[in-house]
Amino acid sequence: DAGVIQSPRHEVTEMGQEVTLRCKPISGHNSLFWYRQTMMRGLELLIYFNNNVPIDDSGMPEDRFSAKMPNASFSTLKIQPSEPRDSAVYFCASTLGSVNYGYTFGSGTRLTVV
Amino acid sequence: DAKTTQPTSMDCAEGRAANLPCNHSTISGNEYVYWYRQIHSQGPQYIIHGLKNNETNEMASLIITEDRKSSTLILPHATLRDTAVYYCIVRAPNTGNQFYFGTGTSLTVIP
Numbered sequence: 001d002a003g004v005i006q007s008p009r010h011e012v013t014e015m016g017q018e019v020t021l022r023c024k025p026i027s028g029h030n031s032l033f034w035y036r037q038t039m040m041r042g043l044e045l046l047i048y049f050n051n052n053v054p055i056d057d058s059g060m061p062e063d064r065f066s067a068k069m070p071n072a073s074f075s076t077l078k079i080q081p082s083e084p085r086d087s088a089v090y091f092c093a094s095t096l097g098s099v100n101y102g103y104t105f106g107s108g109t110r111l112t113v114v
Numbered sequence: 115d116a117k118t119t120q121p122t123s124m125d126c127a128e129g130r131a132a133n134l135p136c137n138h139s140t141i142s143g144n145e146y147v148y149w150y151r152q153i154h155s156q157g158p159q160y161i162i163h164g165l166k167n168n169e170t171n172e173m174a175s176l177i178i179t180e181d182r183k184s185s186t187l188i189l190p191h192a193t194l195r196d197t198a199v200y201y202c203i204v205r206a207p208n209t210g211n212q213f214y215f216g217t218g219t220s221l222t223v224i225p
Contacts, residue, residue, distance in 0.1 A: 004157075033212065043158070043215035056212065091157050102148060102160025103213060 004106035006092050012112045018080040021109045024073055025094030033103065034067055034077050035091040043091075049075065082113045118202045123220040126196075132189040134219050136202030139183045145206045147178060148213065149187045151198040158201065158215070161187065192223045 005024040013019050025032050033048040047057040049069045057067070064083070069075040079086055089110050093103040119137040126132040138147065148163040162169055162176045164185075169176045175188040189196050201218040 035215075042217055045212055045214060048212050093157070102150070102163065103158070105157030105159070108155075108157050 004092055004094050004104050006090075006106035006109050008109060009107065010110045010112075012114065013082055015083055015113055016081045017113075018078065019082045019086075019111060019113075021077040021090050021092075021111070023075045023077070023092030023106060025075070025092070026104055027073065029094035029096055029104075030072070031095045032069060032075050033093045033095075034075070035093065035105075036088045037091060037108075038088045046077070079111075082111075084113045087112050118204055118216055120200075120202050120216065120219045122217070123222070125222050125224055126189075126192045128194060128223050128225050129191055132192040132196065132221060132223070134187040134189075134200050134202075134221065135184065136186070137184045138202070138204045141182050141204050142206060145204045147176065147182075147185050148203045148205060149174070149176065150201045150203065150213075150215070151196075152201070152218070153195075153198040161200075192221075194223050194225065197221060197223045 004026055007022045011019060031050050034046040035043050036046055037043045044059055046059045047067045048055055052069045052072055065079055067077045089108045091105050091108045093105040095101050095103045117140060146163050146165050149161040150158040151161055152158045161173050162171055164176045164178055176185060178185045199218040199220050201215050203213050205213060
């Protein structure tokens with residue numbers, strides 16, 4: 001199993017540009033999570049999906065952030081327009097959705113907005 | 115979910131056991147204790163979890179006190195590769211499956 005795959009690994013963009021982060025969860029996992037990590041705020045849950053349906057997006061910081069999961073094997077997190085304060089490492093994680101399973105995290109996307 | 119309290123940082127000599135404590139005095143009867151770790155520049159990694167009984171796997175052991183108000187993660191023979199931030203999380207089933215990570219304990223294994 002290749003694990004949770006995120007792309008790109010690094011992204012540098014100018015303020016105001018649209019940024020799209022991608023995630024492929026582990027095959028068979030039915031829950032997917034997007035987290036953001038910064039030095040100041042640590043790991044923050046942004047949104048999570050169960051069976052491709054967004055369940056809780058209360059962690060999404062602003063309307064500039066949106067996430068989709070069109071099918072069980074793909075999810076995107078979009079920021080439009082991007083701002084310097086969005087600079088962070090964005091992690092995607094997936095799980096079977098049972099209490100007896102932990103999350104499997106991807107390697108993350110390091111986003112720098114200049 | 116119950117709040118957890120962990121020391122900010124700890125050191126451990128290579129080859130010795132690393133014992134990482136976690137207080138969760140407000141834990142509810144149906145809440146599990148989970149441990150994750152995050153090695154620098156990587157995503158968090160699941161280590162172990164338990165409800166009441168002590169648990170052991172290939173990575174670590176989890177000791178939960180009888181009153182369940184605290185627990186200890188034990189790495190029996192710490193190596194330099196175990197240097198990481200360790201997160202203790204308590205969470206009930208059927209709460210949407212989301213984990214909320216605190217600040218964790220930064221463990222440094224010293225040669």
